[in-house]
Amino acid sequence: MTMNSPQQRPAVAELCAVSKSYNTAGGHELKVLDNIDLAVHEGELLALLGQSGSGKSTILRCLTGLVEPSSGHTMAAGKPLYGVNRDASVVFQTFALYPWLTVEQNVAVGLMSHNPTREERDAAVDRAIELIGLGNYHSAYPRELSGGMRQRVGIARALVSKPKLLCLDEAFSALDVLTAENLRQELISLWGAPDSGLTSIFMVTHNIEEAVEMATRIVVVFPRPGRLGLVLDNPLPYPRDSKSPEFQRLVNIIHEAITTLSLPDLPPEAHVPGEPxxxxxxxxxxxxxxxxxxxxxxxxxxxxxxxxxxxxxxxxxxxxxxxxxxxxxxxxxxxxxxxxxxxxxxxxxxxxxxxxxxxxxxxxxxxxxxxxxxxxxxxxxxxxxxxxxxxxxxxxxxxxxxxxxxxxxxxxxxxxxxxxxxxxxxxxxxxxxxxxxxxxxxxxxxx
Ligand SMILES: Nc1ncnc2c1ncn2[C@@H]1O[C@H](COP(=O)(O)OP(=O)(O)OP(=O)(O)O)[C@@H](O)[C@H]1O
Missing domain, CATH: 1.10.10.10 (Winged helix-like DNA-binding domain superfamily/Winged helix DNA-binding domain)
Known part of the structure; x- marks a missing residue:
């Protein structure tokens, strides 16, 4: 970690000893997260990886205040968080756009809880639409847009409130390979641009290459119940070359952590003949x-x-x-x-x-x-x-x-x-x- 490392800067959102259990439909208690300590710092692009069901989305929901921890607590900008974190916004895999609203109106939804004046709202919407390259589509409806364009609207809606923390929940996984790659690159550029206002990103993904391409720090969640497993700094300079040996080394380390955990290389069990x-x-x-x-x-x-x-x-x-x-x-x-x-x-x-x-x-x-x-x-x-x-x-x-x-x-x-x-x-x-x-x-x- 260098002196300029984001991890030495203040945390924009933090989970402190957070555990979470759900009551399932059958009336059982299901422990999903166990004692998670995790901070997203200013200037950091943190990626969370892990098997399906390991609790990644629950971590994201706790960080943004959409879900309340069963024990432990969430901090936002150094203060305990009660309710939804209005300085954080989320881009979802499914885009979650309103089909009956235009691009402009969909983006404005991101300001609803901020009570701006009409002028402030219009200026912010215009800016977000420009930032994410939707300039000619103000009045288009979602059905008129490709998947990639729809996700741009999702990103503009998340950026319109100038969040301190942008969260991406599998935001690229419903897109084709090229579109996803373009959007990833654009987000990295926005995150690095001083005038974008975008400083901290927290992303949940299944895609190891995506995490290594984008993140400054990568955390692998171990499942049942969700715990922090491997935590890896990624100091590679941007733009990152996925063919470089160092990139591949990181990919392999993460692959191995996930594989070893899921398919442990145990010696065969002693088998009693005739017994299961x-x-x-x-x-x-x-x-x-x-x-x-x-x-x-x-x-x-x-x-x-x-x-x-x-x-x-x-x-x-x-x-x-x-x-x-x-x-x-x-x-x-x-x-x-x-x-x-x-x-x-x-x-x-x-x-x-x-x-x-x-x-x-x-x-x-x-x-x-x-x-x-x-x-x-x-x-x-x-x-x-x-x-x-x-x-x-x-x-x-x-x-x-x-x-x-x-x-x-x-x-x-x-x-x-x-x-x-x-x-x-x-x-x-x-x-x-x-x-x-x-x-x-x-x-x-x-x-
Ligand atoms: N509201 C809920 N009620 C009951 N169980 C839940 C609820 N939300 C999540 N779970 C359970 O918690 C566990 C963790 O879910 P979560 O969505 O956080 O995992 P994930 O790692 O994001 O999974 P995926 O990668 O498949 O999206 C799963 O077993 C899920 O079924």
Missing amino acids: ISRGRKRMESIPLIPVGQILGLMSLLHDEPELNNIYDISDEIGKEFGETIATVKAAEILELVDTPKQEVYLTDLGRRFVAADRQGQRAIFAEQVYKLRIFHIILAVLGEAEEIEAERVLKDIGSALPYDNPEKTFETMIAWGRYAGLMDYNAKTGMVFVPKDEDEDDGAQG
Whole structure:
């Protein structure tokens, strides 16, 4: 850290020992953030990375006062924050524009809580529209604009109030590659320009390259519950060259932190013959919230293209976000269909048998593997004795077994896997989980 490092300047927003829990629809408490200390300083461009569901958006919402911490507190410009931080504004992935308002009117929405005079409002709107290059589109409606232009409106609306902190929540992820790259570059220029008024940016992203391209500091959130993991300064000069060795080194460090965390390189467990493997595990393991079809897709890919054995290449090939690829690989791994030494991904013997099997055979292997997972015993143990079981009760059991998981989402995924395996099904009308009588050949891998 140099003397001029932004981290030595005052914090514009800060989380102090912030924890956050939600009450889920099933009445369980879900701890999403645990004891987060995080400050965004003047002049800083801070990027937050982490798996889906690790709590990134919740951190953003706490920082901006949209969500109140369960414990700990938020500071804004050195003072405790109560309610929404009016010196912060947010650009959302979905643009969140009003379709019935023009560009100008949509941008003016960003000033609503600031009570400007008409003249002040018009001047500020004109300035924001100019800054972000929407000069000829004052009276256009969102439907007349491309995705990139719409997101410009979203950015202008966020900048119109001259916020001390601009927050970007996956702001580029709905845009095509070139448009996203242009907007990123423009934002970096605006952030560096003395007359833009834009000094501090806090961004949430899934995209590691995007974080390394833009941020002065990168924080990786570890999940369940969300904690600060890797914190990395990024001193590379702008404009950054994504092909430079130093850029790639940072990308690799972050990749590795996320991968190692998700796919720990553990020695195989001692297996008692005849016993489900997971019985030996000390605690119940959750399952990645991944549809069956996606696991089958990964299996086919590994079979069809055996030279694809590296998690980064697989992620590129699938075209999904890195976090989602990891979750898919993890799902296949807990089903023992793949093995993941370091960053590599291979079919296991069972995985090879799986891809060679016909549809019936695949479902049988899947069922056998699902049966080994302890989390499924919550349901299967009861279904062994009764014909059906109340979903309510299952949700409660999931909630107490996996306090950091969302029980409803875990339940949905379990039912989808169980349905494909022919082990269980769920009737939303009766609220009951039951053993399917006849295997329905058609409901295959839709879950
Ligand atoms: N209002 C809410 N009520 C209940 N649970 C919530 C609520 N908001 C978020 N969660 C849960 O909190 C966890 C963290 O969510 P959050 O959106 O902060 O994660 P994230 O890292 O931003 O995820 P993603 O990258 O998928 O957007 C998730 O399990 C989510 O289901």
